[in-house]
Amino acid sequence: MNKPSQPLRETDVLVVGGGLHGSSSAFHMAQRGASVTVLEADYVGRHSSGVNAGGVRTLGRPLPEIPLSLMSREIWHTLAETIGDDAGFVPSGxxxxxxxxxxxxxxxxxxxxxxxxxxxxxxxxxxxxxxxxxxxxxxxxxxxxxxxRDGYALPFRATTAFRLAAQKHGAIFHEGTPVGRIEQRGERWLAHTPSGTFAAEKLVVTAGAWAGELARQVGEPVPVHPEGLMLMVTHRVAPFCRSTLGATGRPLSFKQFDNGTVVIGGKLIGIADLPARHGEVDFARLVKSANTVVDLFPHLRNLGINRAWAGVEAFTDDSLPVISPSRRASNLTYSFGYCGSGFQLGPGCGRLVSELVLDGRPSLPLDAFAIDRFGPMVH
Ligand SMILES: Cc1cc2nc3c(=O)[nH]c(=O)nc-3n(C[C@H](O)[C@H](O)[C@H](O)COP(=O)(O)OP(=O)(O)OC[C@H]3O[C@@H](n4cnc5c(N)ncnc54)[C@H](O)[C@@H]3O)c2cc1C
Structure with a gap:
């Protein structure tokens, strides 16, 4: 419960989770005049949104995601005008x-x-x-x-840029503020944290791999599970590749930055520790990916790896995200479960969430992403 010394802090909308999707949703809502508070357990961009491969990719999307992805890509191309920072976006193809x-x-x-x-x-x-x-x-x-028209951008910079743009429009971010429990009392949503209770008429859950627990609290559990996705970055090498590459027959995502380093990934599964809020690298699996790169670019055979890391990402059973109003409670909107491809969708899905929350209807159909599409689940 809220301590007497800490009055209930109230805004129009509470957002749980300060990744790219929370920050972008906060920006789009604040820009339209809503008062928004974002509660982030760690720090903004700490998880997938800040540590991903930065691929801005419409290529290879499942059919239902394509309209969202194309809309989002147009925002990437105009990011500097939209949020005051291009987030290092390079239309590399x-x-x-x-x-x-x-x-x-x-x-x-x-x-x-x-x-x-x-x-x-x-x-x-x-x-x-x-x-x-x-x-x-x-x-x-x-x-x-x-x-x-696809490309890549810098993940931590992009997430931070959306956060700063949201703050310019009055959004408030509380970092180090994990939400343990959410509940709707009368017309209000309450989010209980170790630093007190926050209240709002509307609640948005953008809690990434941790969102399933919050949906469960509302009585609508979804089949979402975490995976630790891995990346590695090489030493510098003379420029040899301009575009961002993937392979058809084996996992690969590959790009060379202007500084010469090469980032290598491709949905490589490492280890995810959800309670510890931490991902770990499985080096044996990374070797496979390094071999693919050497097959395609034999001159990289002796290139050293600078470092490798893993981020915790949310995966659903049908490999599509949940972007949906709650079917059980009023004024609750979900946006999570981006299955290793949610960076590109961040700018566009933030806009769609703002439409769901503020207008009650999105400008693109979201039926494929409804939270009740999985059917009833055992609690
Ligand atoms: C290694 C790697 C490479 C990737 N490469 C690409 C790529 O090239 N292109 C692409 O499009 N996508 C890529 N992705 C996927 C992309 O990063 C994610 O889909 C996207 O960032 C998800 O954003 P999010 O905001 O939903 O989740 P997150 O970034 O996980 O943010 C959720 C936030 O919610 C917070 N939170 C959770 N629970 C609570 C709580 N109870 N209270 C308060 N806060 C809470 C967390 O601390 C976290 O900061 C990659 C992911 C990884 C890990």
Whole structure:
């Protein structure tokens, strides 16, 4: 309960979780005049949002995510005007490489499928075009898929930029403030923390891998589980690759920064410790990914690794996020479970959350992301 010395602190909206999705949602709501308080257990950007690979990728998205992802990408391209910082966004293009004829056929089927649904952002490219774009790739490649307007940005800077932009519009951030319990009393939501109770008419849960526990408290459990996703960064090497790369037949996400270092990942699963709020690297699995890179760029064989790390990310059973009003309680909105691809979606989903909260209806259909789509679960 709230201590007598600490009066109930009240705003229009409480946001639980200060990752990119919480910060972006707070920005979009505060910009429209709502008073917003963000409660963050650790510090803003401490988890996935601050430590990810920075891929701004519409390429390879599941069909239901594509409209959101394309809308979000337009915000990335105008970030400096929108929040006063471009977050280091580089429109490098993203490429998915095929290494066999069968993989190229798979790429062709994907592009045909998208075209049948009216999407033309992914382009099939042949081997010659691929080698024109990236001349240093190993010659065994057969072609791939290319998205010119995709790119990458700097994760911690992006999350911080949204936080600062939200604060400029009056949003208040409390770090080191874990929410243990949420409850709706009358017209108010209460969030209980070790530093007192916060209150608001509306509640937004953007608590990443920890969101499942809060949904459970409201009586709508979802199949969401944590994974520790890993990345490694190399020593500096002379520029050899401009675009952001993935592979068709094996996990890979790969980019070279202007300073020469190369970041290597691709949904590589390490260890996630949810209670300790911590991810750990599994070096044996990292080796696999390093081998993929050397197959594609043999000249990197002797390049050293500077460091490796793991971030805790939320995965759902159907690999889609939950972006949804509660089906059990009023004035409660969820946005979590981004399954290793939520950085790119942050700017756009923050806007959609602001529409759900302030207008009651989003400007894009969100039915595929409803919290009750999994059916009843055992509590
Ligand atoms: C290694 C790695 C690489 C990735 N690469 C990419 C990529 O290239 N492109 C891409 O699009 N995506 C990528 N992702 C995924 C992306 O980072 C995430 O999907 C996204 O950042 C999720 O943002 P979020 O705000 O939902 O969650 P988070 O960043 O986890 O933020 C949630 C916040 O809520 C806080 N919180 C939790 N519970 C509570 C509570 N009870 N009270 C208060 N605060 C609480 C947490 O402390 C945390 O700060 C990657 C992820 C990882 C880990």
């Amino acid at each position: 993203q490429m998915k490489i095929a290494e066999t004829q069968a993989e190229l056929d798979e790429c062709r089927e994907r592009v045909d499928l998208l075209e049948a649904h009216g999407f033309s952002h992914e382009k099939l490219i042949d081997r010659e075009t691929l080698l024109d774009i990236e001349p240093n790739i190993a010659p065994h490649v057969t072609g791939g898929v290319w998205v010119e």
